[in-house]
Amino acid sequence: MHLVLFLIFALFALAGAANLLLQKHPINSALSLIVVMSSLAVLYLLLGAEFLAMAQVIVYAGAIMVLFTFVVMLLNEGREEKTWGSRAARTVGFPAVVVLLATLAAAILRAGRHYGMVSLSDGITTTQDLSKVLFRDLLLPFELTSVLILIAILGAVALARKDDGNA
């Protein structure tokens, strides 16, 4: 049962990711990304990470993707253009990606033989366990993300604001 569900949603995730790249119109790509994010949430659930699955649905498939689609719709950007550079990147890039993925896959398959089955549900999954990790062991990185977010907002404001005209 788990295997069947895994295969279905893994296939969805891969198809969504491929479609994201192949689509010419940004809104279609954004919608494909929602498929990828939601399929990933199901995969997390299958691994027994309920909290992560919910967070994935709410934050990624929900909030972030809504923002994405809104921005794309508001900007009303046109279709992707093909230039000489993009064709060159395509002819070199796709074989390079295939080689890279093949190397990664081979390495992971080789490594996989040394590892047994793992079930995440044995470990930390409840919110209480998570909070222990988040607010004790990883307190510093957790607090640091606030600086990271602050700097991202600051940067967005700095870049998006119009010049005063005296530049």
Add this chain to the structure above:
Amino acid sequence: MTPDILRILPELILTLTGVVVMLTDATLAPRSSRKPLGWLAALGTTIALCASLGQAALPAGTAFYATVQTDAFSAFFHTLICAIVLAAILLSIDALPQHHRGEFFALIVFGAVGMCLLTSAVELLVVFIALEISSISTYVLAGYRKHTAQGPESAIKYFLLGSFATAFLLYGIAMLFGATGTTQIQEIATLLPAARSHTLVILAFALMMVGVLFKVSAAPFHVWTPDVYEGAPTPVVALMSTAPKVAAFALLVRLLYGAFPLLHTLWMPLLWAVAILSMTVGNLAALRQTNAKRMLAYSSIAHAGYLLAALAGVGSQPITAIAFYTAAYAAMNVGIFALLSLVSGPDEHRSQIADYRGVLHQSPLTGGLMLLFLISLIGIPFTGGFFAKFYSFSTAMNGGAAWLVLIGLLNSGIAAAYYLRFAIALAQPAAKNGHAVTLPRWTLATSAAVLAAGAATLVLGIAPGWVLSAATAAAHSFTVIGGL
């Protein structure tokens, strides 16, 4: 028992400074001068610099559940990064166009938080977040010349490629967690022999190296450098060609000697190849440049190569050589970019090397200092550049890498050609139909930054003992704690 808070004191001071700068910016009248904010940021960075120096006196140890570790190594790099950031802030006070400077100074100071933390982090999650903080601030700073065509291009290119490289690093961290079950650098080192799959460890290592080598702009991950440097404001280039790279080199040393000392036989030949490639590609490409900033961008790629050559050494010597080289490189690179910024003014009307003709006649002080930094970049004795290169190559020689040193020396010869071309342009009389040469405006902030860089270059060349002993202490502390 040292309180945990003391181990992140410089970062804490920098964060507070950034917040205060941001809030003060909001209270100032829209049209009023933003220069006081620059001085405020400079003051905060100076306090952080003192705190970094103070950290050297603390006993080495970890804090916050073994996520950061302060020792002589982290104190050395903290001090260096704070000094660079201070110089960059001083340069920006007068060199930048009027608008939006409040955010600019806050971004520099927040970026410094990430860079500092990168040198003391021993938990890969902290490494990742610190790297992102430092990167995102530099992406934005690179795009600050919004009214030019190259400004936004530079920021977007840097952002896309940089995020791509960070993704490699993150994937590597995830693989490493899969192989060892931890993301703590010391635990990784102890658990590596027990890792069940050697393939996964090597894969993780390779992916992480892609991420880090991109940040130090070593070939073949260097392609972004010239375009980004050309488009970014010159004071920002002075910062981003040095501080984030210094931090990334510190991270590289932490990873190689802290987490992966067991893979020594694997990474040595790999970094050998990267060093040779960086030197050769950087120098050959620099020969063909006519744009001053692009030429210096390629020269910085070559310097990354000389730096990596030191890793061929044995024992703790390479760490000493790298620490010293980063200090000397920072001094001369900040200096030369500071003067480029000073001579070409806020609108950067001089971009080509030929535009700098006549500078020595117009202003002997400016021209003379530019010559000093160029001489140091070539690596002529009595400058920091010479000693740095000397230590790096002699370390490699001790490690038995004679070929590497030979190629390095040949490369230094090639490099002299393009630096001298720039030096000759400075000494030539100004072109008659060229720009009306305006004398550079020496202000208090700019002169402080330039003279400090010049003094550092000379001190590192004539009396390197003090910095060298600090670098040796840094390397030594590393071997005690890092378990080399």
